[in-house]
Amino acid sequence: MKKIALMGSTGSVGTQTLDVVRKYPNKLKVFALSANSNIDLLFKQIKEFKPEIVGVFDTKKAQKLQKKVKIKVLSGKDMLEKIAEMKNYDTFITATVGLTIIKATIIAIQNKKNVAIANKETLVAAGEIVMQEAKKNNVQLMPIDSEHSALFQCLNGENKKTIKSLVITCSGGALRDYTKEDLKNVSIKDALGHKTWAMGQKITIDSATLMNKGFEVIEAMWLYDVKPENIQVVIHPESLIHSMIEFSDNSIIAQISEPDMKLPIQYALSYPDRWDEAVKRHSFNRSYSFKKPDLERFPCLGYAWKAMKIGGTMPAAMNAANDTMVNKFLNGQCQYLDISKIIKKVMNSHKSIKNPSLDDIEKAIQEATKLTNKFAKN
Numbered sequence: 001m002k003k004i005a006l007m008g009s010t011g012s013v014g015t016q017t018l019d020v021v022r023k024y025p026n027k028l029k030v031f032a033l034s035a036n037s038n039i040d041l042l043f044k045q046i047k048e049f050k051p052e053i054v055g056v057f058d059t060k061k062a063q064k065l066q067k068k069v070k071i072k073v074l075s076g077k078d079m080l081e082k083i084a085e086m087k088n089y090d091t092f093i094t095a096t097v098g099l100t101i102i103k104a105t106i107i108a109i110q111n112k113k114n115v116a117i118a119n120k121e122t123l124v125a126a127g128e129i130v131m132q133e134a135k136k137n138n139v140q141l142m143p144i145d146s147e148h149s150a151l152f153q154c155l156n157g158e159n160k161k162t163i164k165s166l167v168i169t170c171s172g173g174a175l176r177d178y179t180k181e182d183l184k185n186v187s188i189k190d191a192l193g194h195k196t197w198a199m200g201q202k203i204t205i206d207s208a209t210l211m212n213k214g215f216e217v218i219e220a221m222w223l224y225d226v227k228p229e230n231i232q233v234v235i236h237p238e239s240l241i242h243s244m245i246e247f248s249d250n251s252i253i254a255q256i257s258e259p260d261m262k263l264p265i266q267y268a269l270s271y272p273d274r275w276d277e278a279v280k281r282h283s284f285n286r287s288y289s290f291k292k293p294d295l296e297r298f299p300c301l302g303y304a305w306k307a308m309k310i311g312g313t314m315p316a317a318m319n320a321a322n323d324t325m326v327n328k329f330l331n332g333q334c335q336y337l338d339i340s341k342i343i344k345k346v347m348n349s350h351k352s353i354k355n356p357s358l359d360d361i362e363k364a365i366q367e368a369t370k371l372t373n374k375f376a377k378n
Contacts, residue, residue: 002269005032005083005113007055007104008095010041012200013118013144013261017093018045020266024275031089034080034096039065046071052088055079057100080104085111091269093144094119097202098323099365102126103358109133116268118144120203120215121323125316126361127222141223142268147216148223149264150242150255155224158245158253166220167244167252169236170293173207176235180297186336188329205326209339210293214304218315221308228308233301234290241288258282299340303347312352313364320368321346325376334376342375 004021008014014035021028034055035042039062046054046069055074056062062075074082080100084092084107092108094101095118105122108115110133117123122130134141143149147168155163174193175186191208192201199207206212217231232246244254257263260279267274295302300322307318325339334342346368353360 001029002027002091003029003031003089004091004093004269005086005089005108006030006093006095007032007034007080007083007101008036008093008097008118009033009045010035010038011095011097012203013095013265015041016261017095017144017265017269018049020262020269020278021049027275028269032083032086034074034083036096037061043068053083053086055083081107084108084113087111090114091116093268094122095144097121097200099125099320102130102361106130106133106358109137109139112137112139114142115139116142116144116265118265120145120212120219121319123219123222124215124319125365126358127218127315128311128355129358129361131222142271143219143223144261144265144268145216145219146242146259146261146264148219148243149267151220151224151245153255153267154243154245154253158247160225162248163224163226163230163245164248164250165230165232165246166224166226167232167234167246168213168216168220169239169241169243169290170210170213170233171207171239172235172237172293173210173212174204175208176237178297183297183337184335188332191329191336201330202323202326205329205339206322208336209300210298211300211304211322211339211343213293214301214307215319217301217304218308228305233293235293236288236290238286238288240282240286256282300343303340303343307347310352312354313356313360314347314350314352316356316361316364317350317352317368318343318347320365321372324369324372328376338376342372345375346371 030049030051032053033051037058059075066073081104084104091114093116099121101119239259241254258279263278266278307315321343328334
């Protein structure tokens with residue numbers, strides 16, 4: 001029986017993780033749950049899964065929930081860290097969106113807990129530190145992400161010295177067929193209209209700009225210890241091949257399945273075993289197509305590559321600028337094309353610190369956020 005601490009239980013990945021727990025009650029037990037502010041859904045989850053502790057980021061909502069439940073409700077900015085420090089669980093699952101989870105993830109690693117990462121910002125902003133801690137504490141990071149899970153599965157049992165390139169596939173997002181002219185008038189509804197995956201709003205916008213794929217490129221560099229030049233991205237609209245590995249003999253191994261997040265979630269929790277029927281069986285009565293991404297229409301992917309090559313605090317600054325601009329777009333405070341324009345300005349203004357500490361990263365995030373707000377206002 002694995003005991004899990006699920007951070008972000010009311011979001012898309014969180015609710016799907018609980019679907020897996022429902023399916024395997026003899027293998028998985030919920031120790032802790034956390035949410036940002038959706039206490040109505042969290043209350044239902046508490047009644048069903050009976051965790052020992054819960055956390056709510058919003059303090060007022062936490063107080064409201066505490067009156068309805070007998071278990072302890074933690075709140076505030078360090079709520080995630082307090083849960084990570086606890087002893088009575090096996091696997092820490094980061095299904096939150098945003099940068100607040102980084103410290104908590106490092107604490108879980110230092111406590112030698114298994115870590116399943118769905119939060120992209122952790123490795124994008126602090127990949128160097130997180131991977132050093134994982135190595136030092138002999139902790140395996142399992143990706144809850146279709147592309148990185150696919151890479152992990154394709155690499156299983158292979159000699160990493162024979163890797164020629166990691167090939168990360170990309171649906172192209174909701175706007176993949178839009179022209180440069182079309183992109184000037186993109187509405188929030190347009191950008192949220194993903195054709196394949198059902199995800200939260202933030203990650204769906206990141207998919208539309210291809211910044212999400214940029215994040216995945218940076219994550220892959222850290223997870224699989226490869227150089228930026230050994231990572232490719234290909235547009236694959238069908239979303240059936242989730243990623244591939246190209247080897248030194250020019251052979252390619254791919255992982256294929258129906259597009260459903262329950263597969264990478266279940267595999268992250270079952271590894272090294274495989275549990276039954278995570279997704280429906282694949283039908284081969286269809287075609288697979290590929291093309292290169294257009295970095296002129298979708299420059300955010302190129303910015304991520306640039307940030308990765310510069311290194312240091314640059315990815316954290318880029319990430320903070322993106323977080324801020326996507327939030328503004330979702331709140332109707334800027335145009336779609338402003339997202340990439342302001343990210344570029346922030347990156348051009350940021351002086352990257354090499355081999356950063358966590359304090360350096362936090363400072364870079366704060367400064368980049370202020371700069372983003374300033375540029376967006378102007």
